Amino acid sequence: MLDFPRWKVISISLLLAFGVLMSLPSLFFGESHKYWPTFLPDETINLGLDLSGGSHILLEANPTDVAETRLQTMEESVRAEMRRANPRINIGDISRKDGVLSFMVRDSTQVDAAREALLPLTTGAGLTGQRDWDIEVRDDTRFVVSPTSAGLDSAVDNAMDTATDVIRRRIDEMGTREPTIIRQGDTRIVVQVPGLEDPEALKELLGKTAKLEFKLVDFEADPNAVSAGRPPVGSQIFPYPDNPAGLPNIAVKRLGGISGDKLTDAGQGFDPETNAPVVNITFDTEGGAKFARLTQNNVGRPFAIILDGVVLSAPNINEPILGGSAQISGNFTVEGANQLSIALRSGALPVELQVVEERTVGPDLGADSIRKGMIAAIIGTAAVLAFMVVTYGRFGFYANFALALNLFLILGVMAIFNATLTLPGIAGFILTVGSAVDANVLINERIREERRRGRRVVQAVEVGYKEASRAIFDANITNVIAGLLLFIFGSGPVRGFAVVLIIGIITSVFTAVVVTRMLVALWLRRTRPQELVI
Amino acid sequence: MKLLKLVPDNTNIAFLKWRNIAVAISILMIIGSMALVAQRGLNFGVDFIGGQMIRTTFTQTTDAPISELREKVGELGYGDPTIQRFGQPNEVSIRMKLPDGADQDPELANTMADQITSMLRADYPDVRIDGVDSVSGKVSEELLSKGVWSLVGAMLAITLYIWIRFEWQFGAGALFALFHDVSLTFGFFALTQLEFNLNIVAALLTIIGYSLNDTIVVYDRIRENLKKYRKMDIIALLDLSVNETLARTVMTSLTMLVALVALIIWGPDVIFGFAAAMFLGVFIGTYSSVYMAAPILIWLKVGPDSFVPPETAGGKAEKLGGPEEVG
Numbered sequence: 001m002l003d004f005p006r007w008k009v010i011s012i013s014l015l016l017a018f019g020v021l022m023s024l025p026s027l028f029f030g031e032s033h034k035y036w037p038t039f040l041p042d043e044t045i046n047l048g049l050d051l052s053g054g055s056h057i058l059l060e061a062n063p064t065d066v067a068e069t070r071l072q073t074m075e076e077s078v079r080a081e082m083r084r085a086n087p088r089i090n091i092g093d094i095s096r097k098d099g100v101l102s103f104m105v106r107d108s109t110q111v112d113a114a115r116e117a118l119l120p121l122t123t124g125a126g127l128t129g130q131r132d133w134d135i136e137v138r139d140d141t142r143f144v145v146s147p148t149s150a151g152l153d154s155a156v157d158n159a160m161d162t163a164t165d166v167i168r169r170r171i172d173e174m175g176t177r178e179p180t181i182i183r184q185g186d187t188r189i190v191v192q193v194p195g196l197e198d199p200e201a202l203k204e205l206l207g208k209t210a211k212l213e214f215k216l217v218d219f220e221a222d223p224n225a226v227s228a229g230r231p232p233v234g235s236q237i238f239p240y241p242d243n244p245a246g247l248p249n250i251a252v253k254r255l256g257g258i259s260g261d262k263l264t265d266a267g268q269g270f271d272p273e274t275n276a277p278v279v280n281i282t283f284d285t286e287g288g289a290k291f292a293r294l295t296q297n298n299v300g301r302p303f304a305i306i307l308d309g310v311v312l313s314a315p316n317i318n319e320p321i322l323g324g325s326a327q328i329s330g331n332f333t334v335e336g337a338n339q340l341s342i343a344l345r346s347g348a349l350p351v352e353l354q355v356v357e358e359r360t361v362g363p364d365l366g367a368d369s370i371r372k373g374m375i376a377a378i379i380g381t382a383a384v385l386a387f388m389v390v391t392y393g394r395f396g397f398y399a400n401f402a403l404a405l406n407l408f409l410i411l412g413v414m415a416i417f418n419a420t421l422t423l424p425g426i427a428g429f430i431l432t433v434g435s436a437v438d439a440n441v442l443i444n445e446r447i448r449e450e451r452r453r454g455r456r457v458v459q460a461v462e463v464g465y466k467e468a469s470r471a472i473f474d475a476n477i478t479n480v481i482a483g484l485l486l487f488i489f490g491s492g493p494v495r496g497f498a499v500v501l502i503i504g505i506i507t508s509v510f511t512a513v514v515v516t517r518m519l520v521a522l523w524l525r526r527t528r529p530q531e532l533v534i
Numbered sequence: 535m536k537l538l539k540l541v542p543d544n545t546n547i548a549f550l551k552w553r554n555i556a557v558a559i560s561i562l563m564i565i566g567s568m569a570l571v572a573q574r575g576l577n578f579g580v581d582f583i584g585g586q587m588i589r590t591t592f593t594q595t596t597d598a599p600i601s602e603l604r605e606k607v608g609e610l611g612y613g614d615p616t617i618q619r620f621g622q623p624n625e626v627s628i629r630m631k632l633p634d635g636a637d638q639d640p641e642l643a644n645t646m647a648d649q650i651t652s653m654l655r656a657d658y659p660d661v662r663i664d665g666v667d668s669v670s671g672k673v674s675e676e677l678l679s680k681g682v683w684s685l686v687g688a689m690l691a692i693t694l695y696i697w698i699r700f701e702w703q704f705g706a707g708a709l710f711a712l713f714h715d716v717s718l719t720f721g722f723f724a725l726t727q728l729e730f731n732l733n734i735v736a737a738l739l740t741i742i743g744y745s746l747n748d749t750i751v752v753y754d755r756i757r758e759n760l761k762k763y764r765k766m767d768i769i770a771l772l773d774l775s776v777n778e779t780l781a782r783t784v785m786t787s788l789t790m791l792v793a794l795v796a797l798i799i800w801g802p803d804v805i806f807g808f809a810a811a812m813f814l815g816v817f818i819g820t821y822s823s824v825y826m827a828a829p830i831l832i833w834l835k836v837g838p839d840s841f842v843p844p845e846t847a848g849g850k851a852e853k854l855g856g857p858e859e860v861g
Contacts, residue, residue, distance in 0.1 A: 050804070058673065060672075200644075200648075203644070355668075355670075356669075356670040356672060356673045357668065357669050357670060357673045358666065358667070358668040358669075359665070359666070359667045359668075360665055360666045360667075361664070361665040362662065362663060362664045362665055364591075364662060364664060365589065365591075365664035365665055365804075368802070369802040369804060372800060372801055372802040372803075373801060373802050375800045375801075376796045376797045376799075376800040376801035376802075377796075379796040379800055380792065380793040380794075380795075380796030380797065381793075383792045383793070383796065384789050384792055384793055387788065387789060387792060388789075390537070390538045391537060391538045391539075391540070391785065392537065393537050423802060423804055423805060424733055424736055424805060424808065426801075426802075427797060427801070427805050427808055427809065430793050430794075430796065430797055430801075431740060431790075431793065431794075431812070433793055434786075434789050434790040434792070434793035434794070435744070435747070435786075435790065437786070437789050438747065438782075438786045438789070441782050441785045441786050441789070442751065442782055442786075445779075445781045445782040445785070448781070449778065452543055452544075467758070470754055471750055471751050471754035471755075474696075474699055474750045474754065475746065475747040475750045475751060477695060478692045478695060478696070478743065478746045478747070478750065479743040479746070479747065481688060481691045481692050481695060482688045482692065482739045482740070482742050482743040482746075483739075483743070485684045485687045485688040485691065485739065486684055486688075486735075486736060486739045488684070489680040489681065489683055489684035489687070490680075490684065490732070490735070490736065491677065491680070491732070492732075493732070493733070494732050494733065494735065494736045497733075497736045498736070501740070501743075533537065534537065
């Protein structure tokens with residue numbers, strides 16, 4: 001027991017000093033942090049949203065949307081390939097029933113050519129070597145193109161990656177500081193914005209897919225059929241809330257339109273004639289050329305500007321628009337036009353996202369929680385410290401010293417991992433104070449017991465530490481198990497609690513057993529007491 | 535300096551004498567808790583049943599007008615709200631079920647929250663909206679099943695660990711003690727109708743951890759004594775072990791309670807339920823280590839042979855002025 005080598009003392013002290021040093025930046029939150037010397041560590045603990053105030057939003061995508069969009073793109077590619085083949089391959093109507101494409105090749109001698117033309121449209125997906133689409137020929141001339149599950153999975157995965165990027169760009173455009181945007185699971189994205197009190201604007205922005213399309217209006221369609229929602233062949237119906245003609249819907253040509261994902265810029269402006277807010281967009285080279293062709297071939301006819309499946313306006317093409325920029329009019333407010341231009345600038349979401357969970361904490365409540373949490377922590381800790389000294393005297397003082405170091409260490413380790421401190425996490429701190437002293441209680445009670453049994457001082461201390469360590473070890477392992485399960489299955493603030501608990505258990509075993517043992521050993525060696533007040 | 539001794543030296547209380555009565559009472563309490571949960575139900579928060587919770591503080595009013603609020607929110611036509619105080623009398627939470635069809639169209643939930651908050655702001659100028667929680671049915675189902683799994687998983691994993699470190703009888707005893715603790719905590723929440731939310735799952739797991747801590751300390755001493763006093767009657771041996779660890783049990787429980795009292799009185803209102811559950815859990819956990827975990831060892835016939843002695847049979851029955859064996 002008395003034999004405590006110098007290298008052990010030095011390495012334990014260095015480890016403690018390092019932990020305390022790492023905890024310092026977190027204790028100097030805010031202003032004074034600026035004057036922190038740069039050679040010192042500056043990682044700090046993050047404050048959870050329940051303490052800093054802000055919004056947590058969980059978004060979920062519907063994978064069937066991705067499947068639907070993917071099928072439509074495939075249909076257009078199939079048409080293009082058949083048209084481009086030399087000689088051109090004639091096909092019948094393409095059906096999109098049950099999530100698969102099927103169509104007839106009119107000339108049975110062209111089946112092989114059609115298969116050749118289709119194969120390059122598929123690629124490998126995933127690690128299994130499976131392709132992303134299956135192409136089958138049934139009854140000699142009927143082609144069935146069906147998505148494979150591997151293909152669909154990787155499409156959803158890509159869509160979610162793109163969606164995460166788009167959301168990050170949109171939130172950055174809003175000028176919000178330090179948002180956290182993480183993909184969660186297969187179809188979810190978590191967005192956390194500290195300090196945001198009213199998440200309405202944010203939700204509005206995230207709820208827009210911002211899928212912009214320009215399609216030619218089918219002006220030959222029968223207005224009665226259109227109002228009833230029955231599209232003519234080759235057209236589709238879109239709602240048109242601000243239709244000057246008064247009809248609720250409008251029919252547009254299914255094919256031959258262009259999509260608005262080929263933009264380089266978008267900004268809010270005003271119509272020079274009416275002074276109404278509009279959105280000015282600029283196409284990239286490819287989009288500009290397409291737009292020029294569309295407007296050139298259709299002068300005098302109306303085209304519909306469709307945003308997220310709703311027609312904003314359907315202006316006439318007065319003259320070809322060749323410059324690659326255009327103006328979107330609609331019934332906008334300035335703010336609405338501004339939001340739309342942010343959404344268009346940051347690109348369309350490849351999939352519609354819905355808010356499935358939202359938690360907002362006002363800054364007052366957060367500040368209040370921190371203040372009350374601190375008060376409770378100080379009072380609770382002080383009471384426990386006093387209690388320990390009254391009960392165990394010198395040994396209680398050693399335990400308290402270890403406990404104080406333990407608090408610094410928890411903060412330090414949390415800062416190293418950039419862990420998040422939440423409100424339940426503060427409760428975790430206070431509980432750690434309560435349970436960290438348990439190890440010292442176990443040891444000290446055991447020493448008392450061994451003294452009663454007549455052991456001499458040094459031997460009693462030695463046996464006390466040795467016998468108590470077994471129970472301390474077992475008890476703490478089970479606590480870590482409970483903490484780990486809480487961390488795995490918990491969410492948000494509760495996870496913050498689990499983090500404090502797990503780190504606290506590990507550091508407390510170190511401080512309460514190793515550090516106090518060192519202190520006691522050094523004291524025993526120095527004074528060699530014959531009696532022990534414990 | 536005279537140091538405080540909470541438990542006098544050589545205390546010898548015949549705890550296990552009362553084991554039959556204690557276990558009978560405990561089983562009655564478990565059944566009672568289950569009946570309470572079945573009859574009154576748990577006051578689930580939005581975390582577990584979905585819906586919307588708006589937390590508000592009336593900054594200029596000492597007492598929040600709860601019944602008036604209930605009426606006014608009810609008039610908006612989204613069904614009856616659950617309005618509860620939390621912490622101070624001027625702080626209330628307003629809980630609503632999500633409107634029908636909100637899972638398809640989240641706008642509906644937004645509209646509802648907007649209407650409620652704008653009504654509050656218009657009719658009560660001193661109101662402060664402290665937070666809005668909105669959880670869809672799908673997410674709340676996941677949170678509930680995750681919560682259940684973490685509880686079940688923790689109990690099984692811990693039981694397994696104790697089985698490996700001790701013997702199967704000890705694992706069974708610990709599991710039974712945990713079942714007792716968790717049941718009674720559920721009963722407490724059914725009785726008080728405190729809101730049962732994610733934080734309470736954290737509290738339950740902490741109670742499990744704490745109760746186990748206690749159980750292991752007692753078990754560790756039983757194991758040690760089984761090897762030491764191979765001839766001692768099992769009941770006497772259990773009593774001896776409980777008494778030897780009693781000073782530690784009392785001291786640790788008291789420090790935990792001191793820390794928790796600080797949390798309950800001065801801590802943030804949002805975690806009141808958490809701290810209250812933990813406070814109760816310290817009592818339940820300590821009690822169950824003595825009266826649930828220990829007697830089971832008698833019935834499962836634990837004896838000196840449960841552990842193959844590390845040295846030759848006969849053991850090293852060292853008795854350095856140890857307490858007298860009691861029969």
